[in-house]
Amino acid sequence: MQELGVQPNASILVSVLTACAHLGALAQGLWIHSYAKRYNLESNPILATALVDMYSKCGCIDLALLVFQDIPNKDAGAWNAVISGLSLSGDARKLLTLFSKMVSDGIQPTETTFIALLTACTHSRLVDEGLNLFREMDSLYGVKPKLEHCACVVDLLARAGMLKEAEKFIEEEMGGIEQGMLISGELY
Numbered sequence: 001m002q003e004l005g006v007q008p009n010a011s012i013l014v015s016v017l018t019a020c021a022h023l024g025a026l027a028q029g030l031w032i033h034s035y036a037k038r039y040n041l042e043s044n045p046i047l048a049t050a051l052v053d054m055y056s057k058c059g060c061i062d063l064a065l066l067v068f069q070d071i072p073n074k075d076a077g078a079w080n081a082v083i084s085g086l087s088l089s090g091d092a093r094k095l096l097t098l099f100s101k102m103v104s105d106g107i108q109p110t111e112t113t114f115i116a117l118l119t120a121c122t123h124s125r126l127v128d129e130g131l132n133l134f135r136e137m138d139s140l141y142g143v144k145p146k147l148e149h150c151a152c153v154v155d156l157l158a159r160a161g162m163l164k165e166a167e168k169f170i171e172e173e174m175g176g177i178e179q180g181m182l183i184s185g186e187l188y
Contacts, residue, residue, distance in 0.1 A: 010036075010044040017050040026058040033067075045071055049078045056085020074105070080112045087116040092124035109141050111149070118152035122159055130156045150174045 020029040036042040055064035068082040086095040121130030157166035
């Protein structure tokens with residue numbers, strides 16, 4: 001594009017950053033970030049969110065947090081990008097603090113938010129915190145648990161050696177979800 005004298009816009013850069021994130025192409029992502037700064041595109045919230053996602057998936061959590069902090073008027077997408085990124089880092093306590101900030105800023109958590117939170121609790125062995133988040137999904141935030149959320153809880157319990165509790169959870173919680181999915185035609 002540049003050889004033809006065409007300047008890529010923010011939408012094109014978002015697409016390329018998404019590819020960089022999936023490929024772990026940090027060097028190319030850094031170049032795109034530099035390009036976005038040079039042409040004053042990094043203030044675009046969608047582009048900034050793509051940068052957060054790319055840095056997170058490439059293992060550069062500190063850079064992801066720096067970009068995230070500079071996003072004005074953060075939406076659920078920006079919060080989910082940084083929360084998902086932190087869930088990969090293994091610092092669940094920091095993630096839970098960030099989640100509290102998200103909620104206090106008036107941003108409604110989504111299904112994606114809770115998958116990241118539950119995954120982080122699983123890998124950090126924060127069983128009580130994970131179970132509380134699962135219970136609060138619907139009661140506090142109006143997010144109905146799906147099969148993925150239940151699978152996270154089963155994983156949380158199983159990794160903590162709580163196999164009886166995991167089995168009980170499957171019987172009590174997942175049975176209803178599987179029946180509901182079957183009725184709505186989502187299972188097959």
